[in-house]
Each structure stands twice: as C-alpha cells, then as structure tokens.
Amino acid sequence: MEDPESFEALQLRHRKEQRDLVARTMQKKKSANKKTRKGVNDECDRLEHELKERQARELAVLMAEDVEEVPADQEEELDVKSEAQTEDIENVVEALSISGSQPDDSIQQPQNTKKKQNRAKARLARRAAEQEALVAQAKAEAAALPDPREQERTRMREQFSKHGLQEKEIRADGHCLYAAVADQMETAGLGLKPRIQPQIVNGEETKIAPYKTVRYAAADFIEHNPDDFVGFMEEPLDAYLQKIRDTGEWGGHMELMALAKTYGIKINVLHGDGQVDKIESGEAKEDDQEKEIWLGYYRHSHGLGEHYNSLRKTKTP
Known part of the structure; x- marks a missing residue:
C-alpha cells in the first residue's frame, strides 16, 4: 500500500x-x-x-x-x-x-x-x-501570461505605421467583412455596383445597407461561376448562397475572392504578424495600383472571434 x-x-x-x-x-x-x-x-x-x-x-x-x-x-x-x-x-x-x-x-x-x-x-x-x-x-x-488580444492590437498598430494605414473600426457582427469592403469601396470612390433592386414602400425607395449590396455582389459572382467555388463548400450551392444573401453568416477567403473578381480590384488583408494576403482580381490593368483596398484581419481581439476592419490609406509608406 x-x-x-x-x-x-x-x-x-x-x-x-x-x-x-x-x-x-x-x-x-x-x-x-x-x-x-x-x-x-x-x-x-x-x-x-x-x-x-x-x-x-x-x-x-x-x-x-x-x-x-x-x-x-x-x-x-x-x-x-x-x-x-x-x-x-x-x-x-x-x-x-x-x-x-x-x-x-x-x-x-x-x-x-x-x-x-x-x-x-x-x-x-x-x-x-x-x-x-x-x-x-x-x-x-x-x-x-501574455494577453493575445493586446499583443495582436500592438502588432497591428506597428503594421499600420509601416504601411501608412489608418484603421476604421467596423461593428463586430456577422457582416464585418462585407461592411469593411463597402467602407473601402466607398472611401476609394470605386462604387459598389448595386445588384439589388430597391423596394418601394409607401411610394418611397427603401435604403439598402452598403454591406447588403456587397453580400449580393459576392453571392451573384459565386452563383454565376460555381465551378470555381463548389469544391470548397460543405453544403449545396443554393443553401450557401442563401446564407450569404439573407443571413449574418460570416464571410471568409472564398467571399473575398468573389468580391475581388466581381469588382475588379486587389484586396490586401493585413495580419498582426505583418503577413499580407493579396487577393488578385485576375484582371491586369494599368491602374491596378489605384484599384486596391485594405482590410485588417483579427483573430483574438473581438469576442465573436475572427474579425475584419477597414484600413484607409493615410500616406505612402
């Protein structure tokens, strides 16, 4: 014993x-x-x-x-x-x-x-x-122990200075990716190319939220180019598109690819460690440098988990 x-x-x-x-x-x-x-x-x-x-x-x-x-x-x-x-x-x-x-x-x-x-x-x-x-x-x-949230915030601020960026905080909900893209497109004067017909209520057009327009733009492109996307889906195409258009489902890399192509822009996604994901539109143009937007990607800094903020250019780094 x-x-x-x-x-x-x-x-x-x-x-x-x-x-x-x-x-x-x-x-x-x-x-x-x-x-x-x-x-x-x-x-x-x-x-x-x-x-x-x-x-x-x-x-x-x-x-x-x-x-x-x-x-x-x-x-x-x-x-x-x-x-x-x-x-x-x-x-x-x-x-x-x-x-x-x-x-x-x-x-x-x-x-x-x-x-x-x-x-x-x-x-x-x-x-x-x-x-x-x-x-x-x-x-x-x-x-x-180190606070991952504060560490991520500190590293992101260092990257903002390096790339000449200023952060525009986006509400932390399921629409953050689309709202950040909408803010970037409007700030850069690139336009959102609305694909949703406004509804008429009591003789007046209802105002469509910018993030909603971006959601429809992503869904429309995926719907018309299914071969490029269905291999990455875990559910039927129709169900996936319905989530993009009509729910608060989070967006990710696949939606960013669709938006880069449908808007003909380059999307730069900045991470706290300095990594920049460059999502190309596939359309080589002389003014490519002007037609690009920046998003900040956070993994630890928001209660819901992954989050995107809009990053506006302040100066040439």
Whole structure:
C-alpha cells in the first residue's frame, strides 16, 4: 500500500494541476475560432469546475484525520456532538486537577467554562482559506501570461505605421467583412455596383445597407461561376448562397475572392504578424495600383472571434 500523501505534497500537486489547467484552457481559447468559441469556453468552465471539486474532495479527505465520511446533512449534528464530548472531557480533567481524585457525583462541574472552539468548523475554515489561496495563485499566474488580444492590437498598430494605414473600426457582427469592403469601396470612390433592386414602400425607395449590396455582389459572382467555388463548400450551392444573401453568416477567403473578381480590384488583408494576403482580381490593368483596398484581419481581439476592419490609406509608406 502506498504511503498517504502529505499535506505539503497535496498542495504542490494541486498547484501544478491548476497551472497545467490554466495553460490548457488558454491554449484551447487561443486556437478557437468564431464558430467553436462558445463550445470551447463552456468546456474550459467545466474543466475548471471539475478540478476545483476534485481538489476540494482530496483536501477534505486528507484533513479529515481518519474520521469516517458521513452524509452532508449529518455533518453539523456530528460536529455539535463532537464539540460537546470534547467539552465534557476537558471539564472532567479540569475538575480532577483541582480535586486530585476520581470524579464522582460530588464533583461540581465548572460553571461558565469558556466554550472551546469547534475544531471541525475550524478545519473547514482552514480548508476553505487554503483553497482560496490556491485559486488566487492560479489566477495570478494566468494574469502573468501574455494577453493575445493586446499583443495582436500592438502588432497591428506597428503594421499600420509601416504601411501608412489608418484603421476604421467596423461593428463586430456577422457582416464585418462585407461592411469593411463597402467602407473601402466607398472611401476609394470605386462604387459598389448595386445588384439589388430597391423596394418601394409607401411610394418611397427603401435604403439598402452598403454591406447588403456587397453580400449580393459576392453571392451573384459565386452563383454565376460555381465551378470555381463548389469544391470548397460543405453544403449545396443554393443553401450557401442563401446564407450569404439573407443571413449574418460570416464571410471568409472564398467571399473575398468573389468580391475581388466581381469588382475588379486587389484586396490586401493585413495580419498582426505583418503577413499580407493579396487577393488578385485576375484582371491586369494599368491602374491596378489605384484599384486596391485594405482590410485588417483579427483573430483574438473581438469576442465573436475572427474579425475584419477597414484600413484607409493615410500616406505612402
């Protein structure tokens, strides 16, 4: 049989387990994308809860001092009995020390004896304090780890200066890619080439959001050039096009390819590490340099996951 684990060894193991869990959860959250982030966060919360419960049980077993485990609803009753028995013994010992003889009915029990501290409750309080200290230490160690969001923001700012760009923040929703492209096209005076017929409501045309026009432009190009795109889809073409046109489904590289071709522009996507994805239109023109737009791609800086911002030119780098 293995020797029982000492209190110090248990504390060391618990700290290591908490550090390991912090590292695992941080890695899981870093590698999550916008579609898996909620599931990853739920899994990390579950793992932290399970570890905390298991460690609390182990600590309770070690500190129980060989007392048999009892149902939770009986613990308070046993603690009261244990306290009473302890006080009776101590009172008798005190009486013996005074009388120097065996206790009998003639011995008057001391009155107003100071109530002794409830040892079981003291143990529980000590365990809780130690557990809180372990949790606080784990949080402090996690806080000391690099913040991927702040790191990404800092690197992006450095790239803005290098390329002569100024960021235009786009709302972080499922339309961010299309809204960023619309902002770039309008800022550069390139036009959006509307493909949606405005609806007439009460004799007036309804205003179509620019991002919606860009969504339809991407969907129309994919619909008319299916052979270039269906091989990358995990669902039927009609269902995919419906998501682009009528929902808040995120856009990605495939939609950027469609937009570059339908608008005849070059799309530059800047990453925090300095990488620039250049998505060409495939149409070589003399004014290619003028017909290009810039987007900023973020992986960690927004709650929903992947995000695109519009990057406007400020000067020639």
